[in-house]
Amino acid sequence: xxxxxxxxxxxxxxxxxxxxxxxxxxxxxxxxxxxxxxxxxxxxxxxxxxxxxxxxxxxxxxxxxxxxxxxxxxxxxxxxxxxxxxxxxxxxxxxxxxxxxxxxxxxxxxxxxxxxxxxxxxxxxxxxxxxxxxxxxxxxxxxxxxxxxxxxxxxxxxxxxxxxxxxxxxxxxxxxxxxxxxxxxxxxxxxxxxxxxxxxxxxxxxxxxxxxxxxxxxxxxxxxxxxxxxxxxxxxxxxxxxxxxxxxxxxxxxxxxxxxxxxxxxxxxxxxxxxxxxxxxxxxxxxxxxxxxxxxxxxxxxxxxxxxxxxxxxxxxxxxxxxxxxxxxxxxxxxxxxxxxxxxxxxxxxxxxxxxxxxxxxxxxxxxxxxxxxxxxxxxxxxxxxxxxxxxxxxxxxxxxxxxxxxxxxxxxxxxxxxxxxxxxxxxxxxxxxxxxxxxxxxxxxxxxxxxxxxxxxxxxxxxxxxxxxxxxxxxxxxxxxxxxxxxxxxxxxxxxxxxxxxxxxxxxxxxxxxxxxxxxxxxxxxxxxxxxxxxxxxxxxxxxxxxxxxxxxxxxxxxxxxxxxxxxxxxxxxxxxxxxxxxxxxxxxxxxxxxxxxxxxxxxxxxxxxxxxxxxxxxxxxxxxxxxxxxxxxxxxxxxxxxxxxxxxxxxxxxxxxxxxxxxxx
Numbered sequence: 003x004x005x006x007x008x009x010x011x012x013x014x015x016x017x018x019x020x021x022x023x024x025x026x027x028x029x030x031x032x033x034x035x036x037x038x039x040x041x042x043x044x045x046x047x048x049x050x051x052x053x054x055x056x057x058x059x060x061x062x063x064x065x066x067x068x069x070x071x072x073x074x075x076x077x078x079x080x081x082x083x084x085x086x087x088x089x090x091x092x093x094x095x096x097x098x099x100x101x102x103x104x105x106x107x108x109x110x111x112x113x114x115x116x117x118x119x120x121x122x123x124x125x126x127x128x129x130x131x132x133x134x135x136x137x138x139x140x141x142x143x144x145x146x147x148x149x150x151x152x153x154x155x156x157x158x159x160x161x162x163x164x165x166x167x168x169x170x171x172x173x174x175x176x177x178x179x180x181x182x183x184x185x186x187x188x189x190x191x192x193x194x195x196x197x198x199x200x201x202x203x204x205x206x207x208x209x210x211x212x213x214x215x216x217x218x219x220x221x222x223x224x225x226x227x228x229x230x231x232x233x234x235x236x237x238x239x240x241x242x243x244x245x246x247x248x249x250x251x252x253x254x255x256x257x258x259x260x261x262x263x264x265x266x267x268x269x270x271x272x273x274x275x276x277x278x279x280x281x282x283x284x285x286x287x288x289x290x291x292x293x294x295x296x297x298x299x300x301x302x303x304x305x306x307x308x309x310x311x312x313x314x315x316x317x318x319x320x321x322x323x324x325x326x327x328x329x330x331x332x333x334x335x336x337x338x339x340x341x342x343x344x345x346x347x348x349x350x351x352x353x354x355x356x357x358x359x360x361x362x363x364x365x366x367x368x369x370x371x372x373x374x375x376x377x378x379x380x381x382x383x384x385x386x387x388x389x390x391x392x393x394x395x396x397x398x399x400x401x402x403x404x405x406x407x408x409x410x411x412x413x414x415x416x417x418x419x420x421x422x423x424x425x426x427x428x429x430x431x432x433x434x435x436x437x438x439x440x441x442x443x444x445x446x447x448x449x450x451x452x453x454x455x456x457x458x459x460x461x462x463x464x465x466x467x468x469x470x471x472x473x474x475x476x477x478x479x480x481x482x483x484x485x486x487x488x489x490x491x492x493x494x495x496x497x498x499x500x501x502x503x504x505x506x507x508x509x510x511x512x513x514x515x516x517x518x519x520x521x522x523x524x525x526x527x528x529x530x531x532x533x534x535x536x537x538x539x540x541x542x543x544x545x546x547x548x549x550x551x552x553x554x555x556x557x558x559x560x561x562x563x564x565x566x567x568x569x570x571x572x573x574x575x576x577x578x579x580x581x582x583x584x585x586x587x588x589x590x591x592x593x594x595x596x597x598x599x600x601x602x603x604x605x606x607x608x609x610x611x612x613x614x615x616x617x618x619x620x621x622x623x624x625x626x627x628x629x630x631x632x633x634x635x636x637x638x639x640x641x642x643x644x645x646x647x648x649x650x651x652x653x654x655x656x657x658x659x660x661x662x663x664x665x666x667x668x669x
Contacts, residue, residue, distance in 0.1 A: 009128045013042045059256035083121035140251045146216045148247040148261040165242040169195040187265040202231040214445030215267045219258040257457045274436035292496040293336040293482040295538045300333045302568045304353045313370040358409035359394040380569030417473040425474045437491040512536040515584035527553040572599040611645040628657045
């Protein structure tokens with residue numbers, strides 16, 4: 003046999019130590035035999051295994067790939083001089099690269115003894131290996147479009163591995179390749195095949211699926227090793243069962259990817275494979291979570307907090323940690339744990355950038371100050387506020403502004419509107435969809451099949467796109483437009499989402515008996531019997547104590563008065579209580595609410611105004627006759643004193659001079 007195969011002859015020339023080094027270069031587990039001749043045969047067989055061959059091709063540099071493919075394209079042989087001219091590099095440098103290819107056992111050298119120069123030395127590619135190396139390019143991303151039909155093209159039934167037949171439970175009566183393909187791509191066959199996988203094999207399929215159905219070999223190798231598995235065992239097993247295709251093509255270098263057949267992708271889209279849970283990991287209790295209108299109410303609550311208590315920045319320009327915690331205690335607690343790694347975000351970090359977009363907040367010195375028509379904003383209908391906030395966030399990426407860091411959503415950046423629309427379309431189309439399906443579909447369509455996509459940028463582009471999808475889903479959930487089933491994270495549009503995206507109708511009426519008011523002023527609300535807006539009113543006027551299938555609220559003076567400060571009308575809340583409580587409202591409760599809501603003890607402290615005084619009331623009347631109604635006067639605090647806008651002081655002085663009044667400016 004050694005007379006027939008040059009590869010075998012070259013291997014037989016190596017000492018046992020060199021054989022071990024060669025095996026290491028090919029990522030082959032240590033040699034199994036003590037006898038050299040058995041190890042030579044073992045290495046020869048391993049070299050003809052495409053799994054190991056592709057592993058070596060991955061290691062080649064761009065220059066080495068250029069040299070090796072040039073030899074393969076020229077009937078597996080070129081002289082040193084010919085190679086040098088093809089790659090445009092001096093022969094001495096080419097020879098160094100060829101020596102490395104010889105160490106990899108990809109080429110061998112035949113010296114020309116008749117000339118002194120080495121330029122006529124011939125370098126051959128081993129015929130056995132050359133026959134297995136594909137020089138295909140990845141034109142139009144066709145290498146990512148793998149199907150079972152392509153994998154079995156021109157193959158016989160006997161070429162199909164027993165592992166694949168066993169995994170899909172192929173009946174013995176199947177007598178043609180066409181019948182096998184039909185059976186192997188059925189839902190029942192894929193269900194059986196997935197059940198036949200080990201835990202790590204299944205997680206590897208999920209990993210590839212989450213990358214759009216195609217994953218870089220390096221990424222999968224790292225994943226399997228980090229999961230304490232054997233790469234050289236897991237991948238061949240998945241290939242044998244027809245679950246993945248091991249694809250290699252040339253794109254400057256030899257690129258190796260693992261791709262899922264398109265038939266399997268379609269199956270997983272409708273039957274998601276949930277990743278296994280590590281032992282010892284605490285699972286979240288099963289529940290359906292939606293944030294409804296909570297975020298928009300919290301936007302109002304943060305405005306109120308800043309108005310009442312202020313926010314002072316640290317020297318770093320960020321909000322003090324103590325203020326993070328204090329504001330969090332005053333806000334409702336939306337469930338933002340759809341991504342566990344993002345569950346520690348403080349809501350202030352999400353709301354402040356939106357207040358800046360709405361021109362309601364700014365920085366003055368070391369303080370965050372409020373600006374604009376605050377009363378007008380607080381008085382808006384909550385659904386109008388919702389549409390306004392979502393519109394501003396949709397447009398945020400289009401605005402070329404660089405606000406201070408405190409007004410930047412750094413922990414969870416605002417989404418790209420196009421990615422958000424893709425997510426919403428997938429959710430609407432499927433009605434109920436698993437998070438992994440959204441990731442896979444968008445990555446495949448938006449990244450892998452995008453014009454100009456290069457595999458060498460795969461990991462960077464993939465990480466960026468995953469962040470974009472994460473942001474879109476996060477904000478959809480935060481805005482109350484999604485319902486999330488925990489712990490497996492299936493997504494559906496919430497009632498609010500249907501109203502917003504599909505102009506669905508929101509049930510505005512609460513059933514009689516939807517709430518129960520106890521003598522201690524605690525309120526029990528049944529979410530299935532109370533409208534979204536009714537629950538919102540309760541959250542605005544009362545203190546939320548607990549939610550476990552039913553809401554428990556407590557009516558307190560502080561909470562009730564805060565509801566008034568947030569711009570809600572007391573008569574609307576009282577009417578809601580009357581309409582939704584089965585029993586009549588107690589008289590003492592009505593008297594108490596009237597007492598709490600009458601003449602709030604508000605102390606207004608204004609910084610952006612200037613006091614204008616006169617000693618004579620007639621002089622003030624003369625001045626007011628000229629400046630009143632021009633948005634200069636903020637308040638008349640007496641017959642001889644008014645407050646004027648700080649930015650309009652010069653206008654007051656100009657008018658006073660025209661009236662020949664004497665100015666006394668104190669700064």
